[in-house]
Amino acid sequence: MNYSERVIADLEQRYSDQPEFIQAAKEVLTTLQPALDRHPEYEKAGLLERLVEPERIVIFRVPWVDDSGKVQVNRGYRIQFNSAIGPYKGGLRLHPSVNLSILKFLGFEQVFKNSLTTLPMGGAKGGSDFDPKGKSDSEVMRFCQSFMTELVKHIGPDTDVPAGDIGTGGREIGYMFGQYKRLTNSWQSVLTGKGLSYGGSLARPEATGYGAVYFLLDMLKEKGDSIDGKTIVVSGSGNVAQYAIQKAEQLGGKVVTCSDSNGYVYDPEGIDFDLLCQIKQVERGRIKEYAERKAGVTYHEGERPWGEKCDIAMPCATQNELELDDAKKLVAGGCKYVVEGANMPTSTEATEYVMANGVYFAPGKAANAGGVATSGLEMSQNHEHLSWSFDEVDEKLHGIMDSIYAAASGAAKEYGHEGDLVFGANIAGFLKVADAMMAQGIC
Ligand SMILES: NC(=O)C1=CN([C@@H]2O[C@H](COP(=O)(O)OP(=O)(O)OC[C@H]3O[C@@H](n4cnc5c(N)ncnc54)[C@H](OP(=O)(O)O)[C@@H]3O)[C@@H](O)[C@H]2O)C=CC1
Ligand SMILES: O=C(O)CCC(=O)C(=O)O
Numbered sequence: 001m002n003y004s005e006r007v008i009a010d011l012e013q014r015y016s017d018q019p020e021f022i023q024a025a026k027e028v029l030t031t032l033q034p035a036l037d038r039h040p041e042y043e044k045a046g047l048l049e050r051l052v053e054p055e056r057i058v059i060f061r062v063p064w065v066d067d068s069g070k071v072q073v074n075r076g077y078r079i080q081f082n083s084a085i086g087p088y089k090g091g092l093r094l095h096p097s098v099n100l101s102i103l104k105f106l107g108f109e110q111v112f113k114n115s116l117t118t119l120p121m122g123g124a125k126g127g128s129d130f131d132p133k134g135k136s137d138s139e140v141m142r143f144c145q146s147f148m149t150e151l152v153k154h155i156g157p158d159t160d161v162p163a164g165d166i167g168t169g170g171r172e173i174g175y176m177f178g179q180y181k182r183l184t185n186s187w188q189s190v191l192t193g194k195g196l197s198y199g200g201s202l203a204r205p206e207a208t209g210y211g212a213v214y215f216l217l218d219m220l221k222e223k224g225d226s227i228d229g230k231t232i233v234v235s236g237s238g239n240v241a242q243y244a245i246q247k248a249e250q251l252g253g254k255v256v257t258c259s260d261s262n263g264y265v266y267d268p269e270g271i272d273f274d275l276l277c278q279i280k281q282v283e284r285g286r287i288k289e290y291a292e293r294k295a296g297v298t299y300h301e302g303e304r305p306w307g308e309k310c311d312i313a314m315p316c317a318t319q320n321e322l323e324l325d326d327a328k329k330l331v332a333g334g335c336k337y338v339v340e341g342a343n344m345p346t347s348t349e350a351t352e353y354v355m356a357n358g359v360y361f362a363p364g365k366a367a368n369a370g371g372v373a374t375s376g377l378e379m380s381q382n383h384e385h386l387s388w389s390f391d392e393v394d395e396k397l398h399g400i401m402d403s404i405y406a407a408a409s410g411a412a413k414e415y416g417h418e419g420d421l422v423f424g425a426n427i428a429g430f431l432k433v434a435d436a437m438m439a440q441g442i443c
Helices: 003-014 019-029 033-038 047-051 100-116 137-151 170-184 204-222 239-250 273-282 288-293 324-332 348-356 370-384 390-414 421-439
Strands: 056-065 071-082 088-094 122-128 160-163 231-235 254-260 263-266 298-301 312-315 337-339 360-362
Touching: 003 019, 003 033, 003 047, 019 100, 019 348, 019 421, 033 421, 047 421, 056 137, 071 088, 071 100, 071 137, 071 160, 088 100, 088 170, 088 370, 100 122, 100 370, 100 390, 100 421, 122 137, 122 160, 137 170, 160 370, 204 239, 204 312, 204 337, 204 360, 204 370, 204 390, 231 239, 239 254, 239 273, 239 312, 263 288, 273 288, 288 298, 324 348, 348 360, 360 421, 370 390, 390 421
Parallel strands: 088 122, 088 160, 231 254, 231 312, 312 337, 337 360
Antiparallel strands: 056 071, 071 122, 254 263, 263 298
16 A cells, blocks of 8 residues: 555544545545655655644534524534644534534645645634524524634634635624624634625625636636537535626526525526525525526426536535436536536546546636635735725636646646646645645644
8 A cells, every 4th residue: 555545544444434524535645646756755754644634623512592592502613624834714614414524524625725726824614513594693693603702712813714604604704703803802804704894805705606617717728618608507506606607607608507405496598697696695595486586497396407418517515416426417418517616516436427528627626716715815905904906806816716727737737647637736735735844844
């Protein structure tokens, strides 16, 4: 067994109860051996063993009182995975499925993603098994205040700067920021995704979805192709999906689906972005309401959208939402590009299948890095006490996505895996973190 295989075997034995973390770790470690062969000093320094172990995990009780006066208790987490290249940075997920395995996979991915952005940010993730869906604003506020009452002890502008993720949008960030400020008596750049009136960045809400489309443009260009007239299947209908849809349509693509955990809608005319935002952002409704309000749209309860014919697929909902059977349908339907807007939405078998069948595949840690990159830009603006214009941020975001594409495709080529963006993104993200860890000694 080589070095990476030994580390994988050890992880599988120690963390057999953490399937998502093992999946994410294997997906990265199986591609690193060529870089490890060039750097035998990494093994002597126990670099991989340190890389797969979070620097710190905080788990805490989050008590709050619901609208009927009943005490509720959730579990809160912050996984501070790696701070070699900068303060910990990564989102907070609020979803009933949240557990240690899911947050460790997300924190691990974040380390490489943040490295790819070219900005000085370490990797972290956190959240809670709290479900904001169906809760009143007051309940969400009381939960967020209680969550921050513990989290405040572990974060700071030069220590750890959380942000949003599934279930954590502008409303939740606002409540958390208010509580941080109240507890510390200071206004600090300690959360990103803030509202524009209190230090948020223009284009941060749009950044993950827009960034994924900018990455797609680079992929199309590489193949001598363009987005104009392409049929695109998107999953999810939250922050990432909404702005991927908007940008793809602005650039001439036609997005025919979006979804939530209950089902998907198919709109042959192309998704109406304004109607989608009215239902999801303003009314916090379900995606089936889109079909109820627009003629000619069909709703598919309990189904995923991958059976619809398309040129491009953009999974933008959650992990492992595109499995082998879905991958077979996509390939059979003529899909040529898969761009991950979500984190690890494509299972390992599905990824292998689409790549083996000529689909140009973009992993989330590269394609969805525009969100955290723009969070980095929000921190820069906060530290400068300035606000940049929408166009300025958008232009920087576009430049960062181009540089991530160049780094991933360049590393793939340099290491003899031309066209394999999974390989290239892992190697490019890893080398910067490895270099920083080596420079800082055994810590
Ligand atoms: N926001 C950001 O800046 C970034 C987000 N990401 C990743 O993008 C993905 C989407 O995040 P975001 O858009 O912010 O989250 P949102 O909470 O805004 O939206 C999540 C969407 O995914 C759907 N979804 C969640 N769980 C499931 C499930 N088990 N099956 C099917 N659909 C599901 C939700 O549907 P429902 O309402 O039914 O739950 C909703 O439509 C996540 O993987 C996240 O980690 C990555 C980079 C940055
Ligand atoms: O903006 C951030 O800090 C984090 C975004 C995020 O959670 C992610 O990239 O998955």
